[in-house]
Amino acid sequence: MNKKTLLFALLFGLIFSGSLWAQQLVKLQDALLIAAKNSPDIKIVQLNLVQTQELLKATEASYKANFKINLNPLTYGNNRVWYDLDQKFWTTKNLKTAGNFNISQRLPWTDGTVSLTNTLFWQQSSIEKYSQTTSKFNNNVNLQFDQPIFTYNKMKLELNSLRLSFENSQLNYNLQMLQLEKSVTQQFYQVYSAQMRLQISLEEYNNQKANYEIIKNKVAGGLSALKELYQAELNLASSKSTWENGQVSLDNAKDNFKMLIGMDIFSEVSVLADPVVDSVPVNLDQAIKYALDNRMELRQRQITVENAQQSLTQTMAFNSFQGNVSLAVGLVGDNTNAAKIFSSPTDNEQVALSLQIPIFDWGERKARIKASQTSIESAKVNLDDQRNTIIQTVRQSYRNLQNLLTQISIAQQNVRNAQLTYDINKEIYLNGDLTGMDLNLFQSQLSSKKLDLITAQINYKNEILNMKIQTLYDWETKTSIVPTDIKKK
Secondary structure, eight states: OOHHHHHHHHHHHHHHHTOTTTSEEEOHHHHHHHHHHHOHHHHHHHHHHHHHHHHHHHHHHHTSOEEEEEEEEEEEEEEEEEETTTTEEEEEEEEEEEEEEEEEEEETTTTEEEEEEEEEEEEEEEETTTTEEEEEEEEEEEEEEEEEESSOOHHHHHHHHHHHHHHHHHHHHHHHHHHHHHHHHHHHHHHHHHHHHHHHHHHHHHHHHHHHHHHHHHHHTTSSOHHHHHHHHHHHHHHHHHHHHHHHHHHHHHHHHHHHHTOOTTSOEEEOOOOOOOOOOOOHHHHHHHHHHHOHHHHHHHHHHHHHHHHHHHHHTTTOOEEEEEEEEEEEEEESSGGGTTSSOEEEEEEEEEEEOOOOOTTHHHHHHHHHHHHHHHHHHHHHHHHHHHHHHHHHHHHHHHHHHHHHHHHHHHHHHHHHHHHHHHHHHHTTSSOHHHHHHHHHHHHHHHHHHHHHHHHHHHHHHHHHHHHTEETTTTEEOOOHHHHTO
16 A cells, blocks of 8 residues: 555545545644644643743852942931930930942852942931030941852852753753654554544445445345345444444544644544655664763753762761851041041951861761762662663664564555455455355455554554654654754753
């Protein structure tokens, strides 16, 4: 059965059903595009990808210089204050306006922070006791550097963790797209198989109707026994039942297909496929190499190992010896005249060293470190197991491809032989030398062999897709399908 014959058979079936113009013909690529747009699973991984990407952007932005202004335009206080010396309450009034300008810069390569702060305020105060009001401007410029010591770089680890998370989201998205392609392709060919089964059952039904009319006329003319007419009626009813069951199966397969790709469940659809198989050369050694070089699951396992190693780094810092160095220099000026605020400034310097020295933690830190090390070993075992699993699945897929080519060749020969056998026995049947029951067996054999051929062809198509997914290499077009963002890693 060649390509033109299959296409003609499909169009004939649609015309016979009276729904050619009402149905939408969908090709496999059309179905994949519709599914990629409508699939809830794809939408979820897309949102997760956006979320991790934005978190990474936000963290990278936080490592750049941060500028901030804090303003307190007005602060006023009118309070009764108790003075112990006088044993009396006096009224104090305070009016203040202030502003703070801050520039801070995180240093990812050292995990330190440099900040420059300028605080300017004006204050007016009066105390009832002294019957006077004073006002003054004050400005404080301060440059400070804080640096953790004897510990890991928290900022670098945080950034690397987010980058791994984003990469993992990219991998999940690409894997989900491949899985969607596999699911849609399988469901697409299930609809096609149901269409062809219906077409074959229709051909069988038409043959049985023609045979029935022939036998009916021969029985009426006394050329055949009445039992042949009964057998012909039985064969006709059985073929009609098979045809109607095929229609139900096709409708159910279409509904499943429409649900999967996100089409309107009430829309009329028919798939247009080309299952004719051309042998696709696949080299096993190359396939294994492509799979080990390209499979995204391996990179995901490597990310798990890297995350476990980072977790160990954090754990080793738990309850450990560490410290912090803080250096600050500043300039403070104050005056009643804003223009002369730095006429006689005061220098401020500060150096601080703080240390955390653990003494005894009852083995908590040691136990946590051992748990983290165990997690790393587990992740490495999973990585090795995934590598072996990939090699195994590629080898199995390769064997399946070779076997399916053989099965297709056998199925094609069987269809030719079954067709010739049916044609010969139909002539014998028309001459009255073969019973209707025997002819029905040859008809059923022909239908079965046609279905076997279609099944073998579809299985080969699905297995070629499986090999493509296993190796991330399109063996039909001889092109790599590794996503660009993964190639850069």
